[in-house]
Each structure stands twice: as structure tokens, then as C-alpha cells.
Amino acid sequence: MTVPEGDTVFALARRLGTVLTGATLTRTDFRVPRWALTDLSGGRVTAVRSVGKHLFIDVERPSGTPVSIHSHLKMEGTWDVYRTGTAWRRPGHAARVVLHAGDTEAVGFDLGTLEVLDDPSTAVAHLGPDLLGDDWDPAAAVSNLAAHPDVPIGVALLDQRLLAGVGNIYRSEVCFLRRISPTTRTGDVDLPAVVDTCRTLLWANRARPVRCTTGVMVKGKELWVYGRDRRPCRRCGTAIVRSDLDSRATYTCPTCQP
Template identity: 55%
Template sequence: MPEGDTVYQAAARIRRAFEQKTLEYTQFRVPRYATTDLAGRTVESVRSIGKHLLIDVGDDLAIHSHLKMEGAWHVHRIGTRWRKPAYTARIVLRTDAAEAVGFDLGTTEMLAAPDAALAYLGPDLLGPGWDADRAVALISADPARPIGLALLDQHLMAGVGNVFRCEACFLRGVDPRRSVGDVDIPAMVDLCHRLLQANRTNRVRTTTGVTVSGRRYHVYGRGGRPCFRCGTPVSRNFLGEPDGFSDTDRVLYHCTTCQT
């Protein structure tokens, strides 16, 4: 599942091939932008903010994408055979040498004044202006909220998705249903920062230090299987909230013995 680390890496790949380069060809495969043509514009910068990716193309205008659950950006030399079905491509960008294709993007749009548009996001865990104190203050402002929901709220802190939410709670020994006011928030925020930092350049994401399939996470995706630490079957359930958190990609994994 794409989280802040995935988007950070996607931005780095696009940046290497596109920054300060002229776009020779662009194609948006979404109806709203079917006639948009950015050829001739220069890519000024490529950035990630939390789970959002911005490709700045001048005049305070940016291509904004969000990977959601399945999305991916592939960058390669022009002429390279695509590794995903063409019908899943949402945007194609080319310089004279490189091609970037965004597949299965949850959001593909042109955004005017992107910084203002994304100002609602909390501090970016992988951003140059990372502000831990502000993240702690924003999360702590609602002490009754379950920590497992607060960690996913991008208005409070940007970059954590379901994997890091589940894993951070496990590593802190915290039941994700526990109230924010009952959790050491500075320690939790610091751990999230360290987990994302550690994974921002990893080819394979891990929170255990092991990159072998099936051993990469303590609890995420391991429902019913024994906790590596205590042997209790990992619990799989939901932390329902009326604002849409309870879909299948928000399944909560935790160990009822190690996390209290």
C-alpha cells in the first residue's frame, strides 16, 4: 500500500528524469483533462507532501496525483515496454529522453496554487520542514479520539497510512483503540518519523528490519497468524468512524497481548 515513503520515492524518480526539463508530450487519460496539453512547459520541481505528489510546471500550476491504494508512477526511457496495462494509465509525460506514466492514480488533476490547496495537510513526516512539535500539538488537540484514527488523519500529520499506523501502534505496545490522551504522543510521533525516514530509500518496506516476504511487518497483513513476539493470533478488525475509515484498506491489525 502506498504511504509517505512510496510517494517520496516516486517523486525522487520523476525528479531525476524531469526536473528542469522541457515536457515534449503530455497526455491525461481522465475525461476532465482530456484536452490538456502541457508540452513546451518546463518541470520546475517534483515534490511529495505526505501522500500527495506535485509536479510543478510553472505559473503556480502543478500536476497533482495521489496513489490511493493501487497507484504507481513508473519512470523509464522512451520506448520502454510498460509493465502495467495501458488502460490503467492516467497520465503520460515525456521529455526528449524519459517517460513517466502514472498508473491507477486515485487523483489526477491540475492544481492551481498547489501549496495553498494542500495547506490543510499536517506536518509532512518526510518534508524539509518537518515539525514534530506541531504534529504532537495537532494530534493531542482531540484527546478522546482513538490513536489508531488520529494517526491516519492527514490534517494532523501527513504520510502515515494503514501499514505504518498498525506497525507504530504495535512497536509502542499501544492498542490502537486507546484514546490519544492516554498515549505518549511525542514518542509515537517520533517513532512514525523514524519508521518513514528509515523506509524512504528502501526498495522493500520493512518495520521489522527483515525484508523477506511474510516477515516485513509485525502485525500488518498478518491477521490470525501468531504474533512474532508472543504467539497470540494477530487480531484483525475495524476502527469504524462515520467518515469513511472503515473500508477494507483500513483493516486494523494488532496483538491483543502485546498492545494494551
């Protein structure tokens, strides 16, 4: 299973945006209790965008007031687009929301968060600079990380309050590329270089169907270390080690990442 990272959500926003932006919602069906009575039919989708791992579908109600459908994929979530009447790829009970626009329907499945917000900025006010945002600010990301010198870099990189977009796969890949152990104190790391690597990887992958950090787009060769427990390091041949950091799997080469 591929855990959604910032680039996943960015690509998803693009895909959904192609279909929904400018469309008028003919019917909306929110299947979570809190929003079950919400009806955005007649609203026009003005934008679909990502901020870190958060997805926003901005809608202008018929009255002209803006509202935004905020979702977070967490571990299992996704959005799919279908022509009305075709079979869904996931079971109906997994659908949290269905947005109808003419003969198209966008279905949000297994979403970790789903809410309808008058002011969407409140949902992401806690986030650090977005690695894929128009307003990406590397200096702010570096200073946010630097403010936590004693936290292991592998933990700090996942803290979306410091910078937004890095998930479990990228933290392993970034640490390998920078030749540092994820347990290294953040204060002992070349932070501008780490932040730059995060941005480079996410940007390169924002529109790719398969995540790739090695530059080799061949099945099974796309990643340096993630998911490669006990397999030989692509650089030095040492067996890759899997361990838990902050209760999530991390993969390292003990030789390349002392």
C-alpha cells in the same frame, strides 16, 4: 497489494525526479476529461516532490509561469517511467496522464486525483505536518493529535489533517511498537513517543524498496503485525488478531497491546 503510504510517495518523487527534473516536456497527454485540453509541452520540470501522500510535478511553462501537476495515488495508483516505445506494465486504459520528455515517458496510472494547479499549495493546505517534509514539525503534530483526545489513536494517525504520511500499515506497526491498542483514546497515549516512532519508521523506509519495521530485511519478516492475522507475535507468540477500525484492517497482538 501495498497501499501507498508517505514513504512510498516520497520514494516515487525521488525516482521520478531523477528522470524528469530539469527536463523539457516535449508532449503531454492528459486523459481525464477536466484536463484533456491542457498542454504543457515546452514546459520545463523544475521539481518533483511529495507532501504527505500527495505528489507534485512542478513545471515552468514556456511563458515562465509556474504550474504543478498534482496527483494522489489513493489505493491503486502509481507512476512509471519508460523509454518511449517499450511496453507499459499496466494497460493503456489505466493511464491518466503521459508526460513525454525526449525519449522518456512518465505515465501516471489509476491516479485517485489528477489536476493541474496554478497554486499547488491549495491542494495540501488542509494537511498536518508532513512526516517526511523539510519542514517536519513534531510539536505541531503532537498538538494536532492532542486536540482530539477522545478519538482512538488508530483513527487519529490516519487523519492526514493532523499529521501527513501515515497509512494503514504504519498505524498497526506504530501501535505495536508503542505497545498500545489502536483503540486507545488519543488523550491516553504518550503522543511525543508515538509521533517520534512514526517519523523514525517513515524516514528509515523512505528509500527502501521493501517496507520494513522490524529491522530484519528478510522476506516475510519485515513487519511486526500488519498482514499477520493468526500468526504468532514475533515478541510473545500470541496469535495476532485482525480487526476493523474505521472500516480498515488493523492488526494487533492482544498480549503486547493491552
